Amino acid sequence: MAWFVKIEEGVVEKARFDAVVPAHLAWLAELERQGYRPRSGYWADRRGRNGDGAGGMLLFWADDWSTADHLVRSDPLILAGCVRWSLHEWQLVHGSLPAAQE
Template sequence: MPTFVKIEEGTVDKPTFDQYVPAHKAYVQDLIAKGHKAKTGYWAELGGGMMVFEAESMAEAQAIVALDPLVKNGCVKYQLHEWRIVME
């Protein structure tokens, strides 16, 4: 299955962002349970973060990202890319 990367930048203040973090974590846990091998985190030195996950296609990846509570609630703007891994 192809790997996708969502690179995100926060667009709201920290208290607003933080209220959606529990729902985001539950959403990622659900992706893991469904076999998407999702991993998520934030940049230590900058605002924003990244999520890496597997999906069948760019269309499925876009649909997955659209369901992210951080996206649905306007907390982040993002870029979505298919990452073609050369070596592991």
């Protein structure tokens, strides 16, 4: 397993974004149930660089890039066109996180 990070920025009005959040939370719960250990949150300032919307980050495990990409593309926020996003495989160089076997 490897760590992956999805970085996102909201691109729709808040009401439209907020309407999709319950489905997004259910999707995260399903990722947790399947063992991907998602950790998700939004930027504390709740403003995008252009003042157009909040952004956030999802850290999760996946076997490989293909699996990570497939999972991210199934996020209801992406399916509804609410965010601009990028996916990165993350290599830890300092500190520690739980091992994949835990």
